[in-house]
Amino acid sequence: MIALRRFLSGGWLRAYAFLYVVFLYLPVIFLPIFSVNTAATPKFPLTGFTLHWYQDLPRTPALLDAAWNSLIVGVSAAVLSTLLGILAARSITRYRYPGRSTIHGLIMAPLVLPEVIVAISMLLVMLQLGLSLSLFTVVLGHVLVCIPYSMTVLTSGFEGFDRSLEEASADLGESAFGTFRRVTLPMVAPAIISSLLVCFTISLDEFIIAFFLTGTEATLPIYIWGQLRFAAKLPGVLALGTLLLVASFLLMTVAEILRRRAAGRTQNEGGLYA
């Protein structure tokens, strides 16, 4: 034990931690670096700095269409899965009933199912139902993968919601709807917004399900996939990828801050400070 500790404290622990982070983020770092390089092929040494590839992005109609499609799908999927998530999370955190943990497990399961299998299954179902492939079918697919994330965020926001807060509101004369509006909603609002942001981000970045379930309309990841066939388009793809990366990172950060705030707020410490 002591030998191990000495071994680790001798700079080895730091080196390990450094390599760990490099392994996680090195591939991602290449994206922004090559996206501002003047050469059309991503390779070292770098030839010069340019924002040319970024300036080209808004002049590509197919890209703008894809961005618009992604926005529609992202917002719809976020709203739908958050709505469904609220109902399920409320039931899971508030009530005790037989099969509760099984149901919770089943809702969370899509998280670990192979996406390509889910995508194929959904495609089969959609075709059986006679639905023609469109952005609508993509939304349905995304709702399926978003719900587990939505649930995770919402249950952590709802957990520990002290029931006596709602009782106190009723006791002070407020109606059931008034209690929901004046107590429940303000307290869980950060968790709900957090869930919307997480779901939007997941949908924005999701490729496989969108690839299988969309008709002729491409979302951003599908557009990127299509562009990869043309070597000359690669820097533009890198620039777009960088923007997606930054957007996702920002959205997830805001979502996490809101989630923590919601989780902190619902804990009613009562007299623990006494």
Add this chain to the structure above:
Amino acid sequence: MPEQPQILRPQSDRSMIEIKNVTRSYGAFKALDDASLTIREGEFFSLLGPSGCGKTTLLRMIAGFDNPTSGSISVGGQPMEGIPANRRPTNMVFQSYAIFPHLNVEQNVAYGLKRLKLQGGEEKRRVEEALAQVSLTGLGKRLATELSGGQRQRVALARALVMRPKVLLLDEPLSALDKKLREQMQVELRRLQQAVGITFVLVTHDQYEALAMSDRIAVMFGGRIAQVASPKEIYQRPVTRQVADFLGGMNFVKAQIVEEDGASLVVDTLGFGRIKTDKPKAFVRNGGGATLGIRPERLRVLWDNATAKFEVAGKVVERHYFGEITHLIVEIPGLEKPLSVTETNDFGADDIPVGTSIRLAYDPEALVAMAD
């Protein structure tokens, strides 16, 4: 003649809460079993008992968070059946305080007033008044998370009192506070109740809290009400062994019934001789035997040659020191269990050696008959 200072606040005899044969069942389990009770207007009433005795269930039914399986509850002469919590003339101080964490102190206190849509600064005035009543003036802008436990408790009180309820319900309001603060709040709560004159119904498992604050106490066990009386009566004349035990130390003495009529008993005991005592209502004759009880502090050590009209002799077998008092365990010939005696330490009870033969004085009035 100088005017007599008024010590006792005149008690109203009008009833505020009527609980009639209330039962609350959960399947086969009865949380409350045929409980009947009258709580008077303007009194400080406590529901006392161990956890699971049904006291909180009863309080929540008065508040409207739960409904009786059978029986009826009325508040201020109005039957409460079918009236939801938000339309009852009661307000509650929750055990967890249930302070709204997204609102500041003022907004918490004004929460219930918002619906009343008061005119011309009346709302602000009432909030200020309520905060002053609980000594929180000037803390109106603080967030709940910035308050100590004692302050949160005061906010909960102010938030309920500002509604001017007919009845204030308090669910173990002091249990989360430390000992010193708890004792301070007991005095303050009592003072506040006297000042506002509202009926207070307190739920507690702490017998000292109930004794210190209440006008009357209902002691509950297993969903049933065992005794309803003033603190002094409950403590000194418990009607069952269970009540006696719950309220503090009690020496139990076996006795033989010699005479029995409607109101009194004459019994023979081995240590204390023949005693005449009031017969408790719940008393059931168990063959020829009965149980008497005497509180440890009602037995007094007789020093040197002092004598008393009633005394028993015995031998000290154990001594426990508690600072202001000493606990002596005294064996009395003929009694199956030794007597427990508490003496204040002003005459040297803390120096009596174990093994000493001593005599104890008692008042036969302090020996009370109890149902098992």
